[in-house]
Amino acid sequence: MSALGPVLHVRDVRKGYRQRPVLRGVSLDLHAGQLVGIVGENGAGKSTLLRILAGDLAADSGTVERAGLLGCCPQEVVLHQAFTVNQHLQYFQAAYGISHLTRAFELLEQLNFSDYRHERVAALSGGTRQKLNLVLALMHDPQVLLLDEPYQGFDWETYLRFWDLAAALRKRGCAVLIVSHLAYDASRLDTLYRLEAGVLRQTEQAESGMEAV
Template structure:
């Protein structure tokens, strides 16, 4: 994914002031920033939900997007969501979704309506629906919100395997304490990302901070 000089304003409020970043295949990247720094706006631009006022966004292959607020139908079951998204993605089967239901430990809720699920389980479904078509580029907005510790660790296991298979995974969060899982970290502040620094990083920390 290539993002070059992206700007976005809402009337007189300039949210993004020239964001540029580059994400290579096989990268587990992150964007951190304080609340109100423009992270969700940037993700909505990258996912194509809204248009940038200026700048360019380009990527190769298919795109997956897991928004912070799960867009689910309370009246439908987990299984019904999976079947609906199978049709939307034009998939031959639901094998990938079935694997994630087992791996994230919520297969027992297949026939449960979303309105009866906890916030953490709703987020598991939200993540599964974003992943089930095996996208080449995956955009995740606060993806582990509501997860217990075990599921949080499983989330990073899933993300690492995607990276190892050549996928590009971008995790957006307002927290910086989990950045040890990342290959590269971008900081969004005042509507721009900071300048990259490829050198001087100790083992166990991101290879670059942008």
């Protein structure tokens, strides 16, 4: 991909399980500074698609090309119950090979999460664990961010902070893809797609700013 091309280029991705087709030819381009949503019913293949885009699952056919660093926030948090928030940050700092935690601390502040740095994951609520999940996906300042049901468990204040963060990421030039069964505040998105019958189609955003499936 050229420097001016998409940071995520997906063409004709297909995937099936035991002869049951799930993805029937998904194509998508995601550009720097773009905020995109994908909605679909439970079982529509959203998580399968996200895993393929992240490189965690092989497609049966089709191509996925990524440019720049990738960040991925799965629906199920993968955290160690006995580790503190700080220990998770240090572990991922080593994994990412970054020299400092400045960006991580900025994200903690943006999500109103700084006071929990010395708490063990076992003591955190589901919504608070999701905040940590999001910080770990972003602390290395990726160019592409993939989010699976990112606001699950968030209270209203955190939900609003999430959209403020999404807007800030857009300004930084990060391409953000949000996958959900509900497209809350669809008017905040640049583009909204629906995954249905294994095919991705662009949809008209609901006038109310919310689309449910």
